[in-house]
Amino acid sequence: xxxxxQNSPSLSVQEGRxxxxxxxxxxxxxxxxxxxxxxxAEGPTFLISISSIKDKNEDGRFTVFLNKSxxxxxxxxxxxxxxxxxxxxxxxxxxxxxxxxLIFGSGTRLLVRP
Amino acid sequence: xxxITQSPRHKVTETGTPVTLRCHQTENHRYMYWYRQDxxxxxxxxxxxxxxxxxxxxxVSDGYSVSRSKTEDFLLxxxxxxxxxxxxxxxxxxxxxxEQYFGPGTxxxxx
Numbered sequence: 731x732x733x734x735x736q737n738s739p740s741l742s743v744q745e746g747r748x749x750x751x752x753x754x755x756x757x758x759x760x761x762x763x764x765x766x767x768x769x770x771a772e773g774p775t776f777l778i779s780i781s782s783i784k785d786k787n788e789d790g791r792f793t794v795f796l797n798k799s800x801x802x803x804x805x806x807x808x809x810x811x812x813x814x815x816x817x818x819x820x821x822x823x824x825x826x827x828x829x830x831x832l833i834f835g836s837g838t839r840l841l842v843r844p
Numbered sequence: 845x846x847x848i849t850q851s852p853r854h855k856v857t858e859t860g861t862p863v864t865l866r867c868h869q870t871e872n873h874r875y876m877y878w879y880r881q882d883x884x885x886x887x888x889x890x891x892x893x894x895x896x897x898x899x900x901x902x903x904v905s906d907g908y909s910v911s912r913s914k915t916e917d918f919l920l921x922x923x924x925x926x927x928x929x930x931x932x933x934x935x936x937x938x939x940x941x942x943e944q945y946f947g948p949g950t951x952x953x954x955x
Binding site: 762 | 875877879884885886887888889892894900902934938942943944945946947948949
C-alpha cells in the first residue's frame with residue numbers, strides 16, 4: 731500500500747513555461763514533505779521542503795504547495811529550463827517515527843523541451 | 845555537497861555469492877540509511893542506523909543485513925545474492941532528521 735503516490739510517471743513542458751509536479755499521500759501523521767531531483771547515474775539531491783504547519787514554501791524558481799485537507803502537495807517550477815529535466819521524487823516523514831524515515835513516491839520524469 | 849561516498853560504484857556478481865556495499869560519510873551525521881531504487885518503485889528503505897551499533901529494518905529488509913561499527917561507515921551485506929537484488933543502491937545521511945543527503949549510488953547486477 732503506497733503511502734506516497736506520484737500518479738504521473740512523466741511530464742513534458744516547453745522551456746519557459748510552468749512545470750507542475752503532483753504528489754498525494756494517505757498518512758495523516760506525515761509532518762514534513764520534501765522534493766528531490768535526480769539526474770541519471772547520480773544520487774538524488776534535495777530540492778525543497780515544507781513543514782505541515784505551512785501551506786507554501788518558495789526557493790527561487792521552485793515553490794512547493796501543501797493542501798493538508800486534500801493530502802496533496804505540488805512542486806511548481808517557473809520558468810522551466812532544459813536543465814530541470816530529471817526525475818523528481820516527493821517524500822514524506824512520519825512524525826510518529828523517531829528514526830526520521832522518509833517514504834518516497836515512485837517519481838515523475840520531467841522533460842523540458844527547448 | 846554532503847561528504848558521502850559509496851563503494852564500489854558498479855558491481856557484477858553471481859547468484860549465491862555474498863556482496864558488501866560500503867557507505868562512508870565525513871559529516872559526522874547520526875542517521876544513515878540504505879535504499880534501493882527500482883523502476884516504478886521509487887526509493888525503498890532497506891535498513892537504517894541511528895547510531896554506532898544501532899540499526900533497524902526498513903520496508904524491504906529481507907535478504908540484507910547491515911553493520912555500523914563507526915559513525916562514518918555503514919555497510920550493507922547481501923549474504924547470498926539473488927537476481928531480484930539487481931538494483932541501484934543509495935546510501936543517505938541525516939543530521940537532525942530533516943533532509944537526507946544521498947551518495948552517488950552503487951549499481952549492482954546479479955547474474
